[in-house]
Amino acid sequence: MLFNSLDFAIFLPIVFLLYWFIMQRNLRLQNAFIVIASYVFYGWWDWRFLSLLLFSSLVDYFVGLGLQKEQRPQQRKILLVLSIICNLGLLGFFKYYNFFVDSFAEAFSFFGMPIQTNSLNIILPVGISFYTFQSLSYGIDVYRRKLEPTHDVISFLAFVSFFPQLVAGPIERATHLLPQFYTKRHFDYARAVDGMRQILWGLFKKMVIADNCAQFVDTIFNGSATFSGSTLLLGAFLFALQIYGDFSGYSDIAIGTSRLFGFDLQRNFAFPYFSRDIAEFWRRWHISLSTWFRDYLYVPLGGSRGSKARVVKNTFITFLLSGFWHGANWKFIAWGALHAIYFLPLLLLNKNRSHLGNVAPGRIFPTAKEFTGILITFLLTVLAWIFFRANDINHAGNIFSGIFSSSLFTIPEVLPRKLLLLITFALIVEWLGRENLYAIERSGLKWPRYARRGFYYFLLLLIFFEGGREQPFIYFQF
Amino acid sequence: MIRKFLYALLRFSILPLLALVLLELDITIHKKGLLSEKKLEKIFQNSGTTYRWVTQVRHTNKVLLLGSSSIKYGLSCTLLNKLSNDSLSFINLAADARDPVETYFILKHTDLTNVTKVYYGIDPWIFVKTYYKNRNSYLYLDMDLMTAGRYSLEHDPQFFPKRYKALFNSWVSTSTLNASTGQPIPPDFGSATLDKVPTNFDDPVHKKFQLEKYGWSNLQFEYLQKIVQLCNSKTISFIAFYPPRRSDFITDYHQNCAAIHIAFLEKLKATGFSTPIIGSHDQLRSYGDGIFADAYHLNGKGQKIYSPVFLLK
Numbered sequence: 001m002l003f004n005s006l007d008f009a010i011f012l013p014i015v016f017l018l019y020w021f022i023m024q025r026n027l028r029l030q031n032a033f034i035v036i037a038s039y040v041f042y043g044w045w046d047w048r049f050l051s052l053l054l055f056s057s058l059v060d061y062f063v064g065l066g067l068q069k070e071q072r073p074q075q076r077k078i079l080l081v082l083s084i085i086c087n088l089g090l091l092g093f094f095k096y097y098n099f100f101v102d103s104f105a106e107a108f109s110f111f112g113m114p115i116q117t118n119s120l121n122i123i124l125p126v127g128i129s130f131y132t133f134q135s136l137s138y139g140i141d142v143y144r145r146k147l148e149p150t151h152d153v154i155s156f157l158a159f160v161s162f163f164p165q166l167v168a169g170p171i172e173r174a175t176h177l178l179p180q181f182y183t184k185r186h187f188d189y190a191r192a193v194d195g196m197r198q199i200l201w202g203l204f205k206k207m208v209i210a211d212n213c214a215q216f217v218d219t220i221f222n223g224s225a226t227f228s229g230s231t232l233l234l235g236a237f238l239f240a241l242q243i244y245g246d247f248s249g250y251s252d253i254a255i256g257t258s259r260l261f262g263f264d265l266q267r268n269f270a271f272p273y274f275s276r277d278i279a280e281f282w283r284r285w286h287i288s289l290s291t292w293f294r295d296y297l298y299v300p301l302g303g304s305r306g307s308k309a310r311v312v313k314n315t316f317i318t319f320l321l322s323g324f325w326h327g328a329n330w331k332f333i334a335w336g337a338l339h340a341i342y343f344l345p346l347l348l349l350n351k352n353r354s355h356l357g358n359v360a361p362g363r364i365f366p367t368a369k370e371f372t373g374i375l376i377t378f379l380l381t382v383l384a385w386i387f388f389r390a391n392d393i394n395h396a397g398n399i400f401s402g403i404f405s406s407s408l409f410t411i412p413e414v415l416p417r418k419l420l421l422l423i424t425f426a427l428i429v430e431w432l433g434r435e436n437l438y439a440i441e442r443s444g445l446k447w448p449r450y451a452r453r454g455f456y457y458f459l460l461l462l463i464f465f466e467g468g469r470e471q472p473f474i475y476f477q478f
Numbered sequence: 479m480i481r482k483f484l485y486a487l488l489r490f491s492i493l494p495l496l497a498l499v500l501l502e503l504d505i506t507i508h509k510k511g512l513l514s515e516k517k518l519e520k521i522f523q524n525s526g527t528t529y530r531w532v533t534q535v536r537h538t539n540k541v542l543l544l545g546s547s548s549i550k551y552g553l554s555c556t557l558l559n560k561l562s563n564d565s566l567s568f569i570n571l572a573a574d575a576r577d578p579v580e581t582y583f584i585l586k587h588t589d590l591t592n593v594t595k596v597y598y599g600i601d602p603w604i605f606v607k608t609y610y611k612n613r614n615s616y617l618y619l620d621m622d623l624m625t626a627g628r629y630s631l632e633h634d635p636q637f638f639p640k641r642y643k644a645l646f647n648s649w650v651s652t653s654t655l656n657a658s659t660g661q662p663i664p665p666d667f668g669s670a671t672l673d674k675v676p677t678n679f680d681d682p683v684h685k686k687f688q689l690e691k692y693g694w695s696n697l698q699f700e701y702l703q704k705i706v707q708l709c710n711s712k713t714i715s716f717i718a719f720y721p722p723r724r725s726d727f728i729t730d731y732h733q734n735c736a737a738i739h740i741a742f743l744e745k746l747k748a749t750g751f752s753t754p755i756i757g758s759h760d761q762l763r764s765y766g767d768g769i770f771a772d773a774y775h776l777n778g779k780g781q782k783i784y785s786p787v788f789l790l791k
Contacts, residue, residue: 006631020480187480196487453490460494465639 001044003253004207011041016260020187027184031158034181034261038163042127045167049125052090057160059086060135064142064149064156076143083139087132094124099328127167129325133292135160138174140296147175155181164257168250170268170288177265185262194441195259197456201440202252204459209426210245211468212419213238220414221389224399229408232399233382238416239389240382241423244273247286252438271434273381273427274359276373278342279352281381289325293318308348315347316340326388331396335387342380358435422466501642502623512619512648513697515704521616521647522580526587529571531661533589537567540592543669544581544705545572545599547676548721552599552776555667557785570668574676575612577604578702585708595715598705600755602735602742603683605699607692608633615640616647620697628691671778672771679774683727684734689741699749706753718755719791722762722784727773731759756791 001007015037023033043050063083070076092100105117138159141147150156159178165171220227220235227235251268258265272284282290301314316337323336346352359374360366366374383400390396433439440459444452511517532540541558543549549572558568571584581598603609607625610617611633618641621629630637709716723731731739762769762776762784769780776784 006635187483189479189483192483193486456490457493465643467636467639 001041003250003257004203004211007044011037011044012257012260019261024185024187028154030185031152031154031181034158034163035154035161038158038161038166041163042161042166045126046123049123052094052125052128053131053161054157056087056090056132056135057157058153059083060139060160061150061153061156063139065151067139067142068149080139080143083136087136087139091128091132094122094128096328097122130169130171131160131166133171133289134174137171137292137296138178141174147178150178152182162258162263164254164261164263165265168247168254169286170251170254170266171292172265172288177263180263188262191259191262195256197440198252198256198259198438200256200456200459200463201438202249202254202256203463204249205245205252205426206249207463207467208245208422210242210249212416212422212466213242213245213468215468216414216416216419217242217389221391221395221399224395224402227402227413228410229403229405230410231412231414232402233408234412234414236382236386236389236399236403238419240273240378240385243385243388244269245426255438267437271430271439273378274374274431274434275377276355276359276370277346277351277377278339278380279346280355281377282339282343283356289322293322293325297321311347312344315343319343330393331387331390334393334396335384338384338387342384361435364432418466422462501645505619505641505645506622509619512645517648518579518616519583519586521614522583523587525580526584528661529584529588531663532569532571533591534661534663535567535569535667538592539565539594540567540569541595541597542585542593543568543570543572543597543599544576544585545721546576546601546604547572547574548601548774548776549597549599550574550668550670551672551771552721552781552784553669553788554671554781554785555669557782558789559667561786561789568667568669570666572599572668575604575609577609577613578698578705579617580614582701582704582708585705590712590714593712593714595717596705596709598702598716598718599721600718601721602739603686605695605702605742605745606687606689607695608686608688609695616644617695617697619644619648620695621692625692632691669781671781672775673778676772676775679772682730682734683773684730684738687735687738689738694741694745696749699745699751702746703749703751706751716753718753719757719788720755720759720761721757722776722780723759724767724770724773725760725763726767728760728763730773757788761787 001011015033019030019033019037023030039050039053042053060083063079066079067076070079101117105115108115138147138156142149150159155178158181159172159174162172162177217235217239220231220238224232224235248269255265255268266288268286268288270284270287272281275281275284298314298318301317302310303314304311319336319340320333321336323332323334323339326332326335343352346354355373359370386399386403387393387396390399429443430439433441433443436442440455444455447455505512543553543555550570553568553570555568555570559566562568571581571588585596607621607629610620610629618626618637621641626637626641634640706716762780765780765783769776769783771777771780
């Protein structure tokens with residue numbers, strides 16, 4: 001079920017009303033209802049894959065209980081490995097099986113030993129990368145004794161399957177979300193209104209920015225051989241905005257929806273395109289995944305301790321795996337590698353933590369230095385996104401050679417004027433709201449009520465009239 | 479608290495809901511005016527100006543080919559001219575998904591001097607409201623609210639934004655004729671060869687009608703009749719014809735669309751259309767299916783075969 005679909009527009013009010021009017025009296029009932037609603041939400045796409053969701057959840061639930069009982073280190077390690085094998089096994093089979101088989105076959109034939117392989121026609125279950133990581137983090141946290149395992153299976157199932165963030169995150173930590181299922185939720189008017197506001201902004205970013213960009217991006221990338229360098233660069237620029245609008249829009253809707261039900265999810269985006277360097281970008285982009293890799297991969301590898309060579313190695317491994325997480329294709333690995341290369345100079349010069357706060361705090365305009373940093377960082381990310389959007393590595397290579405040609409200095413063949421105007425509007429709103437949790441969190445709160453409402457109606461009008469053709473969320477495929 | 483929230487949400491929703499009700503009322507009350515020839519002309523007049531090049535074709539015996547994609551790709555003007563020893567000059571004004579409404583305004587705004595004959599390729603599924611999704615979205619004003627709701631769910635999620643944009647267009651649109659002149663005569667005088675698989679033709683033909691849900695488009699019948707009247711007023715002969723189809727289309731059409739076809743002919747008659755329709759869907763059956771790009775369209779080879787057959791008829 002897509003957030004931007006009629007199905008969800010019907011589903012959400014029904015679940016909301018039942019949740020607050022019928023289920024509110026009893027906590028277990030409320031949690032059980034969330035599980036049912038979440039399974040309906042997921043099963044709407046394909047009910048057969050509910051078993052995977054249930055399996056992944058139950059494995060970690062029982063592993064958690066086992067870890068609590070078991071005190072012997074060796075046995076505890078076995079339980080943890082069991083959890084890792086089950087979760088990554090699911091992910092490996094459904095997402096990476098064909099990639100590995102095909103890559104092995106290609107490698108063997110490269111060395112003159114062609115082998116016969118059988119690729120399988122495997123459907124990738126929506127959201128599998130998200131919920132397996134979420135479930136996995138629970139097992140690891142319990143193993144590390146950072147978290148007491150839950151004995152309440154309903155709460156645990158609700159934690160793993162919570163529908164607002166089930167299929168595309170934010171990837172929640174059990175330490176943050178699970179305790180919220182232990183306490184009774186009370187309806188909070190201010191929180192619900194804030195949630196609605198965040199949903200509105202998320203829908204705007206998704207339907208007005210991302211979906212409209214998608215049409216131009218598809219045209220440009222699908223016909224990349226026929227377009228000039230300037231058009232290809234414009235295509236990459238539009239894709240950067242598409243993926244931001246799409247994914248951060250999804251996260252806003254997810255967080256806003258959760259607030260309607262009395263839950264707080266962690267922040268997933270913090271205005272990443274206003275970052276002054278790549279390190280800052282990665283503290284602001286897909287925060288729940290970056291921190292997941294930091295806590296469960298980078299730090300266990302040694303993190304920033306040890307020699308420079310080791311830190312560089314750890315950084316590369318983390319970025320490469322982060323790229324690989326996005327999909328079974330070399331292009332994602334190349335995307336991760338490119339970001340690691342971007343990151344390297346900052347790491348070697350110990351400047352990777354230079355920009356921890358907001359850009360231009362308390363000011364309307366950034367300084368020239370800040371502006372230059374933002375521009376360079378944005379351009380670097382735009383170039384990296386080419387790997388992400390291209391069909392494969394070769395396609396990306398062709399696009400790069402198209403961009404870095406003399407035709408880069410010509411007028412683009414495709415010039416979406418109206419879309420550029422909408423993007424400018426969105427960027428201004430985002431810039432003005434960059435010190436908040438999301439762009440319009442505090443927009444117009446000091447205005448007269450009619451003006452504030454007028455602003456919301458204006459956004460609604462844009463969503464209604466300028467919303468692009470309904471597109472699935474990009475991150476559903478990961 | 480939750481009641482306060484729901485009440486606030488309701489208050490916030492009243493204005494947009496009221497606006498929607500008013501827009502729908504306007505469409506319902508002024509439907510006739512919105513779909514009048516004067517209004518439609520404003521929407522479609524620029525289509526006619528794209529055919530200014532017709533004036534540049536110097537011949538005393540011009541023949542226009544009209545209709546949708548099956549005519550655009552089915553007949554080659556150059557070949558037809560050659561086969562007629564240049565006694566006729568064929569001009570193809572057909573285009574993908576083109577309907578009688580747009581065709582009428584094209585004819586109205588095209589220089590018809592020395593045009594002696596007009597051939598119109600008939601595709602019955604273009605005369606239904608289901609087909610509106612392939613047409614100018616102004617035609618979305620030609621649906622009542624209930625049908626519109628269903629159509630939005632089944633065919634076009636963007637139906638209502640397009641419908642209201644069309645309505646706003648009718649309020650503000652002024653005559654802004656595209657005054658481009660000196661357009662070159664296109665290769666093959668507007669005909670083209672199909673070099674890729676056409677889109678929007680995956681469904682079997684009987685699914686294109688959905689008459690029980692959306693019904694016939696009276697506008698299309700009305701404007702076909704207007705085309706005939708326009709031709710008569712300029713002493714141009716009007717001839718309607720069925721283009722050839724592939725065998726699977728013919729089987730489906732015969733098995734599932736017989737009643738629809740009879741209803742189509744009756745609707746034509748009811749709107750005053752009395753011209754006989756020449757040709758048949760299976761006129762090229764003996765050549766096999768290899769001359770078709772899909773069930774509806776001839777490929778390059780088919781175009782070469784059909785053009786002389788068409789001229790002989």
